[in-house]
Amino acid sequence: MKRLIRLEINGRKHEDAVADNLLLVDYLREAKKLTGTKKGCDGGECGACTVLIDGVARPSCITLAATCDGHKIETIEGQAKNGRLSALQRSFHENLGTQCGFCTPGMIMAAEALLRQNPEPNEDAIRSALGGNLCRCTGYVKIIKSVRAAAGAKT
């Protein structure tokens, strides 16, 4: 069955008919062509698909698009404003927090949710906020450094 959902994605309103079994990640990538959100595992294990739902980081690959009716979604595509990278994006770039880049959108969205709630997180808080996000390249040290640097840049 299909149903109509109305939601906000990166500040813009959308209305779409979606199948009941459509996953949020597939809705974003296939219907909305927002392919910045990645799919790295077969369900809930890696965090590459992390987006914000009403400001809270959530894996979009185990979320049904139908249940996002009426909610606000933010993805990596909405982070740069007027061509200017967000503090986290800049910081990941400058601190080599990204290598192959596959985990990066999810990492940045999870870190974004953290910084909005806790603008000056210590290392433990960063580690636990990124606990659901796997990276196979960096060894995490530079990711944590990037988040710390972005926190500094914001304050």
Place this chain on the structure above:
Amino acid sequence: MSEPMPPFELSRPQTVGQAVKALNALPEGRLIAGGTDLIANMRRGLVESKNLIDISAIAELHEMEFGKDGLRIGAGVTLREICNDMRIRADYPAIAQASDGVAGPGHRAAATIGGNLCQDTRCIYYNQSHWWRKSNGFCLKFKGDICHVAPTGRRCRAAFSGDLAPALIVHGTNIQIAGPGGTRRVAIAELYNEDGSDYLRLAPDEIIIAVHLPAFNPMAPVVSAYEKVRMRGAIDYPLAGVAVSCRRSNTGEAELQIAVTGTNSAPFLLKNVSPFNAGDGLDNYLADLSKLIQKQVSPQRTTTAAAHYRRLTAAAVAQRLARKLLLESSSG
């Protein structure tokens, strides 16, 4: 790789009554709350329902209430809300610690307490993709006729791996269940069967609507703690998870309740735990406790860690928590 999501129809009832009716009318219907267990399993072809009933829009399931009779947590309250609640952290610490240890922060924001209590049992021969299981001839729990863990056995040994159940058990929790005939209340341990493929004693048209915890009594405080052993520090299910609660009586005797998850097909309260008297000597008491727990847990080859290791870690964690709580409660 995972299969595509199988097709199904989703209904979104607004009240518990509507949800029960929907379940009753759709014998193959399955509830979905946060979906963090169910959708991952669906993507692996482990759930065949054509009708999902999403209970996340039912307002009454999201309520949490501290009253004279204790704490009532609606089944739809998320684990994130539970571990962030200062009163739960203070009065029922094992429950906050168990919630905090579930999956990652993104899962906890969606995962509900009701879903955690009902999450499917786990096994390395079961939590695999369809082609993996097919190439292995499936197994007793789903589509097959033998158990790869205990091939001569007649029942599935998959481990119940929810973190919250033991913490709720040691706090004397009751569960409120709604069905077509009204609501009923049972002690939480009675929700479970020691059978990996039939682990819940819930009728197909019943819904857990809330858990009830006894009121915290400052005159006879119960202190508690939960700890799990896992392969990865960040996200992982318990290889063994142990909750302990401790209440001191006026005479100085301490009564311990110990419950375990991750080792058996049901979470359970340890039987025959004797009260602790300071005169007994703590080390002797803990040595006996270790023997008791090793006798009562029955981990099988359902995880990548050896069963015996899980038996030993369950005992070690129980000893560690019991020691900590006994020392804390005697100094406090």
